[in-house]
Amino acid sequence: QVQLSESGGGLVQAGDSLTLSCAASGPTFDKYTLAWFRQAPGKEREFVTWITMSGSTTYYADSVKGRFTFSRDNAKNMAYLQMNSLKPEDTAVYFCAAQRGFTASRVGSTYPHWGQGTQVIVSS
Numbered sequence: 001q002v003q004l005s006e007s008g009g010g011l012v013q014a015g016d017s018l019t020l021s022c023a024a025s026g027p028t029f030d031k032y033t034l035a036w037f038r039q040a041p042g043k044e045r046e047f048v049t050w051i052t053m054s055g056s057t058t059y060y061a062d063s064v065k066g067r068f069t070f071s072r073d074n075a076k077n078m079a080y081l082q083m084n085s086l087k088p089e090d091t092a093v094y095f096c097a098a099q100r101g102f103t104a105s106r107v108g109s110t111y112p113h114w115g116q117g118t119q120v121i122v123s124s
Contacts (some may be wrong), residue, residue: 001026001113002024002025002026002029002032002098002100002113003024003025003026003113004022004023004024004025004026004093004096004097004098004113004114004115005022005023005024005115005116006020006021006022006094006095006096006115006116006117006118007020007021007023007118008019008020008021008068008118009093009094009118009119009120010120010121010124011121012086012121012122012123013017013086013122013123013124014086014087014088014108014122014123014124015085015086016086016122017082017083017084017085018083018086018111018120019080019081019082020036020080020083020094020096020118020120021078021079021080021081021082022034022036022078022079022080022081022096022115023077023078024077024078024098025077026077026104029074029077030053030054030077031053031100031101032053032076032098032099032100032101032113033050033051033052033053033098033099033101033102033103033104033105034050034051034070034072034079034096034097034098035047035048035049035050035051035096035097035098035099035104035105035106035111036048036049036050036070036094036095036096036097037094037095037097038090038092038093038094038095038110038120039092039095039117040089040091040092040093043092045095045108046061046063047061047106047107047108048060048061048064048081048094049061049068049070049081050062050070050105050106051070051071051079051104051111052102052104053102054074055071055072055074057104058070058071059104059106061106063085063089064083064090065088067083067084067085067086067094068082068083068084068086069081069082070082074104079096081094083120086120086122088121088122088123088124089122090120090122091120091121091122092120093117093118093119093120094117094118094119094120095114095115095116095117095124096114096115097111097113097114098111098112098113098114099111099112099113099114104120107116117123
């Protein structure tokens with residue numbers, strides 16, 4: 001069973017960039033589809049992006065398309081969310097999630113494995 005841990009959050013200004021990391025335990029990291037979700041204060045959890053097991057295909061929410069890039073390094077059991085041109089509305093706790101197998105989904109309940117989250121605050 002994979003365990004996930006996010007890092008890299010912080011306080012930045014609008015227009016800045018930030019890279020979040022998701023570290024995973026276990027020898028079968030490359031058997032998991034990964035995703036990022038975020039939750040802003042007082043709002044429901046929101047899908048951000050997913051990536052396939054090999055990393056060859058990604059999908060982004062319209063709100064981050066063209067600004068965020070999701071990648072993974074299966075040899076290092078790591079995944080990365082590069083966030084550029086950050087906006088105040090990107091402020092949220094960001095969660096890395098994983099599910100074993102091919103299914104990539106925008107639905108949070110599809111993913112049984114979650115990290116503890118990392119806070120991103122974008123000031124205007």
